[in-house]
Amino acid sequence: MTTEIIWAPWRAGFIKAKPEKGCVLCRISRSMDNRKSLIVKRGKCNFIVLNKFPYTSGHLMVVTNRHIGALEKLSTIEANEHFRLTRTAAAAIRKAFKPEGLNVGMNLGRPAGAGIKDHLHTHLVPRWAGDSNFMPVIGETRINSIDIEETYEALLEAFKRIRSKT
Numbered sequence: 001m002t003t004e005i006i007w008a009p010w011r012a013g014f015i016k017a018k019p020e021k022g023c024v025l026c027r028i029s030r031s032m033d034n035r036k037s038l039i040v041k042r043g044k045c046n047f048i049v050l051n052k053f054p055y056t057s058g059h060l061m062v063v064t065n066r067h068i069g070a071l072e073k074l075s076t077i078e079a080n081e082h083f084r085l086t087r088t089a090a091a092a093i094r095k096a097f098k099p100e101g102l103n104v105g106m107n108l109g110r111p112a113g114a115g116i117k118d119h120l121h122t123h124l125v126p127r128w129a130g131d132s133n134f135m136p137v138i139g140e141t142r143i144n145s146i147d148i149e150e151t152y153e154a155l156l157e158a159f160k161r162i163r164s165k166t
């Protein structure tokens, strides 16, 4: 068997577009530009970020700063803040988008549907009657009627308005 070398310059774009190495959530965590990274709020040990590939408009994730994949590895301080920020995120989504429902959850491990399995994050997905069921949309990119920047602005505003209550 011989090895063929094929000269295919049109593949250069595809090769350049391959995913960056390393953990995407760690990269977002280290970002100095919250807006560019779509971070809507930062705590001491966790942050809240708008999902770039949302299931529905306003899909947020609460993410630990540390690169850990198991709940039991969280310190009490990290865990408490994680849940506190999950509550705040739920309140902001309700204020900004008035969804009829909300899915909140973690996918731990590949068989459980985790896209990024080694870095803990809690999904908050706003839901409306008549949208797709949660399970079938996992792994798919949904097309959104609301632009991502508009969504970001709406959430920032909502976080400002609920700050005093949480």
Ligand SMILES: [Zn+2]
Binding pocket: 023, 024, 025, 026, 027, 066, 067, 068, 118, 119
């Ligand atoms: Zn990470």
